[in-house]
């Protein structure tokens with residue numbers, strides 16, 4: 779397959795409607811979860827849309843979050859002083875992956891490998907930043923850009 783015909787993770791996932799459905803269904807679950815509900819009960823009405831836009835942009839989608847809603851630095855700042863634990867993180871990941879299955883995000887090995895790798899990375903960074911009182915990050919730090927990684931592209935079948 780020529781390199782320029784490899785879809786982005788964003789395209790492969792189904793574009794913005796897929797990311798919006800993912801975060802909508804996910805945060806409904808979060809608000810029913812006894813461990814996570816107290817952490818998220820004060821989130822804004824736009825939280826789920828912003829997170830959809832953030833993840834979509836990381837996966838090669840339009841630059842909505844970084845141009846209109848925040849930046850990587852602003853996202854990191856939103857986690858400061860939240861004192862998230864590994865238990866919170868694990869539950870967050872579990873519910874997100876359950877949601878991915880429920881809404882039928884592509885389940886080929888290549889897509890899920892890239893998806894889970896980003897979620898592991900991103901959630902661990904969120905926990906680290908929620909427990910520090912000195913943020914050592916350049917405010918102009920660009921958004922992370924995730925690719926297919928070692929598998930190199932979607933499953934050909």
Ligand code: HEM
Pocket residue numbers: 817818820821822824825826828829832833848853856857860862866867870896897899900901904905
């Ligand atoms: C890949 C992982 C993650 C991403 C991409 C992410 C993304 C974001 C974004 C974009 C915001 C700002 C939303 C806005 O502008 O309204 C935010 C806020 C927040 N996130 Fe995360 N997050 C991640 C992981 C986590 C985890 C694991 C937790 C806790 C278990 C968490 C807890 C929060 C909280 C409490 C806020 C602030 C909510 C409020 O405004 O009250 N995040 N996150």
